[in-house]
Amino acid sequence: MLVTGLLLAVGGVLLRYPVIAALGAFVVALVVVEVVAVLRRPDVEVHRTVDPLVVVRQDPCVGHLRLAGGRAGLVRTLAQESIDGVLTAPTHVDPRGAETTYDIATNRRGLLEVGPLRLQRVSLCGMAATTTQGGDVVRLRVLPRRIPLASLPPGHRRAATGGGDSLELGGTDLVGLHEYAVGDDLRRLHWATSARTGTLMVREDADPAQPHVCVLLDDREESYAAGDDFEEAVELAAALCRVAGEAGDPLRFTTASGRHDVLVPGSTTRQVPREAHELELLLAEIDAAPGRELRQVHHRGLDVAVVVTGSAAELPLLALAVGEALDPTLCVVDPDPAVPSGAVGTTTVLRAPGSRTLARLWDGQVR
Known part of the structure; x- marks a missing residue:
C-alpha cells in the first residue's frame, strides 16, 4: 500500500492529475498513521x-x-x-x-x-x-474420559494372609491403626490403644471377602494396531481402577512393560485413599513405550485380574500372566473385531473397537 500510494502521488504530480496525487497522498498518510498506531505499545x-x-x-x-x-x-x-x-x-x-x-x-x-x-x-x-x-x-x-462401568465381580472369602483358604465366618480383619482425623467414624475407635498412647486411634479394617483386583495395562506400543487404540485402553483401565477405588477394594495397577506398579489399599469405609488419586493423575500422563518385554505379574491371591491390551498383542502370553487368578479377563481394543469374544484357556476374552463398548461387554459379563 505504501508503494502504491507513492506511485499514485508521484504519477499524479508528474501527469498533473491532482485527484490521483491527492489519493496517493491519502494512502501514504493512512499507512503512516496505522504503523505509528501499532508501534505505540502501552505498558499492558x-x-x-x-x-x-x-x-x-x-x-x-x-x-x-x-x-x-x-x-x-x-x-x-x-x-x-x-x-x-x-x-x-x-x-x-x-x-x-x-x-x-x-x-x-x-x-x-x-x-x-x-x-x-x-x-x-x-x-x-x-x-x-x-x-x-x-x-x-x-x-x-x-x-482420561470417565467411562461408565457398573461394578466388579464379587470377591471370594479368604484368610487374612491373602491365601485361597475358604472362611465361612463373617467380620473384618484389623490391618492397622491411624490417628483420628476429622470425618472418621467414632465407632471405629480402638479404645485400648487410645488409652495406652493418650491419642485417639482409629481401626483400619479390611474385609477378607473383598475382591483383590489387579488391572494390567499393556503399555507396549507394538500391541496396538493404531495410535488411538491405546487411548481407548487407558480409558477402560481408568474406569476399572475408579470402580475398584470407589468400592474400597484392594487394587494393584501395573503395566506390561514394568514401568509402573501402584498399590491402592482397600477401605471398608469406602473413602477413596490418597493412592487412588495419585493413580488417577498417573493415568493422565501414561504413554505407550516401544520395544518393551512383557513382565510377569504376581497373581497369587487375586480375585479379579483384568488385562487391557490391543489387537496386535500376543493374547496367550498375556493370559498366562494372570491365568492363576480366580476371575481373569482379557479386554482387547480391536478396531475391526473379526474374531468374536471368547476365551483363551480359562481366561475370558472381550473384544470391541472402543472403551465404551468394552465397558458394556464387561457389565454384561459381571451380571
Missing part, C-alpha cells in the same frame, strides 16, 4: 487464569483473560492461546480491563502446557500489526 499487564487445572478429557475448560493499563485507540487487540505450541483461534480482547473468556480444547489426554499468550495489536484497516507475548505458562492435566 496481562492477567490470565485457566479453570480448572485438572479436567476430564472433552470436559469444558475456560481461560479468563484481562488486560490492565491499555486503551483502545486506533488498534484492535487479539489474543491467541498456545497449547503445547499450537495456537488457538484469535479472540478479540478489550484492552481497557474488561474480562474475556475463551474455551480451551481438552481433546487430548496428558499434561498440557498452556501459554505463553500471544497478543497481537492490529490496526483498524489491517495494514500493520505487532505481536507480543504475555502471561505465565501453566500446566493443564487432562484425565
Whole structure:
C-alpha cells in the first residue's frame, strides 16, 4: 500500500492529475498513521487464569483473560492461546480491563502446557500489526474420559494372609491403626490403644471377602494396531481402577512393560485413599513405550485380574500372566473385531473397537 500510494502521488504530480496525487497522498498518510498506531505499545499487564487445572478429557475448560493499563485507540487487540505450541483461534480482547473468556480444547489426554499468550495489536484497516507475548505458562492435566462401568465381580472369602483358604465366618480383619482425623467414624475407635498412647486411634479394617483386583495395562506400543487404540485402553483401565477405588477394594495397577506398579489399599469405609488419586493423575500422563518385554505379574491371591491390551498383542502370553487368578479377563481394543469374544484357556476374552463398548461387554459379563 505504501508503494502504491507513492506511485499514485508521484504519477499524479508528474501527469498533473491532482485527484490521483491527492489519493496517493491519502494512502501514504493512512499507512503512516496505522504503523505509528501499532508501534505505540502501552505498558499492558496481562492477567490470565485457566479453570480448572485438572479436567476430564472433552470436559469444558475456560481461560479468563484481562488486560490492565491499555486503551483502545486506533488498534484492535487479539489474543491467541498456545497449547503445547499450537495456537488457538484469535479472540478479540478489550484492552481497557474488561474480562474475556475463551474455551480451551481438552481433546487430548496428558499434561498440557498452556501459554505463553500471544497478543497481537492490529490496526483498524489491517495494514500493520505487532505481536507480543504475555502471561505465565501453566500446566493443564487432562484425565482420561470417565467411562461408565457398573461394578466388579464379587470377591471370594479368604484368610487374612491373602491365601485361597475358604472362611465361612463373617467380620473384618484389623490391618492397622491411624490417628483420628476429622470425618472418621467414632465407632471405629480402638479404645485400648487410645488409652495406652493418650491419642485417639482409629481401626483400619479390611474385609477378607473383598475382591483383590489387579488391572494390567499393556503399555507396549507394538500391541496396538493404531495410535488411538491405546487411548481407548487407558480409558477402560481408568474406569476399572475408579470402580475398584470407589468400592474400597484392594487394587494393584501395573503395566506390561514394568514401568509402573501402584498399590491402592482397600477401605471398608469406602473413602477413596490418597493412592487412588495419585493413580488417577498417573493415568493422565501414561504413554505407550516401544520395544518393551512383557513382565510377569504376581497373581497369587487375586480375585479379579483384568488385562487391557490391543489387537496386535500376543493374547496367550498375556493370559498366562494372570491365568492363576480366580476371575481373569482379557479386554482387547480391536478396531475391526473379526474374531468374536471368547476365551483363551480359562481366561475370558472381550473384544470391541472402543472403551465404551468394552465397558458394556464387561457389565454384561459381571451380571
